[in-house]
Every structure is written in C-alpha cells, then in structure tokens.
Amino acid sequence: TPLAAILSAEELLRHYGDRLPQPERIEVLDSIASGVQRMSRMMDRVLLLGKADAGMLEFEPQRMHLGPLCKNLVDDAHAQQPNGHSKIELKVGDEVGEGAYDEKLLRHIFSNLLSNALKYSPGGGQVKFDVRLQGTQMVFEVADQGIGIPADELPHLFESFHRASNVGAIQGTGLGLAIVKNAVEMHGGTITVASVAGKGTLFTVRLAASGQGTFK
Numbered sequence: 001t002p003l004a005a006i007l008s009a010e011e012l013l014r015h016y017g018d019r020l021p022q023p024e025r026i027e028v029l030d031s032i033a034s035g036v037q038r039m040s041r042m043m044d045r046v047l048l049l050g051k052a053d054a055g056m057l058e059f060e061p062q063r064m065h066l067g068p069l070c071k072n073l074v075d076d077a078h079a080q081q082p083n084g085h086s087k088i089e090l091k092v093g094d095e096v097g098e099g100a101y102d103e104k105l106l107r108h109i110f111s112n113l114l115s116n117a118l119k120y121s122p123g124g125g126q127v128k129f130d131v132r133l134q135g136t137q138m139v140f141e142v143a144d145q146g147i148g149i150p151a152d153e154l155p156h157l158f159e160s161f162h163r164a165s166n167v168g169a170i171q172g173t174g175l176g177l178a179i180v181k182n183a184v185e186m187h188g189g190t191i192t193v194a195s196v197a198g199k200g201t202l203f204t205v206r207l208a209a210s211g212q213g214t215f216k
Contacts, residue, residue, distance in 0.1 A: 006035040059186045061100040066138070067092045069106065070131055077114040085124035086144070088114060093132035099209060105183040112176040113142040113203050121146035125200070133209060140205040149195040157193060 009032045017025060074088045110129075117127045125145030132139050149157065158181040184191045189207035 003035070003039060006032050006039075009035070057105075057182065057186065059102050059105065061102050061187075063098055063100055064103055065098055066096050066101075066131060069103065070110070070129065073107065073110045073114060074129060076111060077118060080115060081118045084118045084121075086118050086121040086127045086146075088118070088127045088129050091128070091130045095133040096131050096138070099138060099207075101187065101207070102183075105186060108183045109180050109205060110140065110142070112180050113205075116176065117142050117144040117146065117201070120144065120201070134206075136209050137206045138209050140207075141202060143200065143202040145200040148197040148199050148201055149193070150197045151195075154193060154195060158191075 009028045013020075013025070013028055020028070070090060070092055074090045077088060078084075114127070114129060121127060121144045123146075127145075128141070128143045130139075130141040130143075158177050181191055184205055184207070187207045189205060191206075192204045193201065194204075195201040
C-alpha cells in the first residue's frame with residue numbers, strides 16, 4: 001500500500017541514510033513522494049465518492065464542444081504515462097459538436113477510463129477512444145487490448161474498492177470506476193463493459209445528446 005511504502009522508505013533513510021549513495025537517497029525520497037501522491041489521490045477519490053453517495057456532488061452542465069475536450073483528455077492521459085507501451089487513437093465523428101455536459105464530471109469519467117486502458121495494457125496494443133452521435137445518444141467507447149477482466153468479476157467492477165484478481169502489481173485504489181459510474185448516472189447516462197481476460201476490454205458510455213434527461 002502507499003502508506004507501507006512510505007513507512008518502509010522512511011525507516012530505510014532513518015537507519016541507513018548517511019551511508020546511502022546520493023543516487024539511492026534520491027530514489028528513496030522519490031518513492032516517498034510517489035507514495036504521498038498516491039495517498040492524496042486515494043483520499044480525493046474517497047471524498048468524491050462520499051459526496052456522490054450522499055447526493056452532494058454538484059452537477060453543473062454547460063454548453064461545450066466535445067471534440068477539443070476529448071483531444072485534451074487524450075493528451076493528458078499520454079502525459080501522465082509517458083513510458084506506456086500503448087497510444088490512444090482518438091476518433092470523433094463529424095456529427096459530434098456541442099452539448100450540455102458537466103465538464104468536471106466528464107473529465108472524471110474519461111480520464112479514468114483512458115488512464116486504465118493504458119495502465120492495464122502493459123504489453124502494449126492499441127487503445128481506441130471513439131466518440132459518435134447515435135440517434136439521440138452520444139456514444140463514447142474506450143477499447144484496449146490489455147489484460148482484460150475475468151468474466152465472474154464483471155458484475156462487481158463498479159463496486160467501491162473492487163479490483164480484478166489479475167491486476168498483479170499494477171497500482172490502483174479500486175475507487176475510480178465507482179466514481180465513473182456515479183458521474184455517468186448524474187448525466188442520466190449508462191455505462192457498460194465487455195471484456196475477455198487476456199484479450200482486452202471495451203467500456204461504452206451513453207449520454208443523452210443534449211446532455212440532459214434520462215433515457216432507457
């Protein structure tokens with residue numbers, strides 16, 4: 001856990017700091033900083049999820065252009081994982097234009113899905129982010145060729161603190177998808193997942209094209 005890593009690094013510095021070469025001291029300090037950042041992200045997500053569960057998460061839709069936002073989300077995902085083996089291919093349909101959405105919540109949704117697609121594709125493979133208008137719905141698809149999710153675990157995927165059994169040493173909190181689901185539902189939308197372990201995963205988010213109302 002992040003806290004265990006921080007405590008371990010602190011103990012190493014306390015007992016052996018004066019004997020460690022400078023590069024190793026820097027490496028230990030970097031691991032502490034990384035652990036603090038992970039703890040901070042986890043606490044932010046816990047607070048956000050708590051607000052959502054309590055009905056205190058604000059929903060403030062505004063007119064916005066989806067194309068530029070999606071490109072920005074892809075750029076951010078690449079910047080956060082510069083050493084990743086996969087790249088995101090963005091495809092925005094010509095019919096996609098403005099809509100009324102909450103930008104902050106959209107960023108929570110797709111930054112998480114895109115980050116996961118890269119993170120859980122350690123062997124590389126293509127990641128696709130497709131956005132299109134389908135009837136009265138705006139459809140967003142994030143597909144990867146990563147480790148996939150075991151079939152018996154799919155029903156629990158959006159539960160708080162749930163992580164798939166095949167993630168191994170890949171870091172995560174198990175909170176991201178629970179927040180994603182809340183943010184999608186606040187838009188009156190739906191999110192579905194299809195996955196095959198060892199082959200990849202497809203998340204599909206459907207929102208009303210106007211960004212308002214609930215559809216079935």
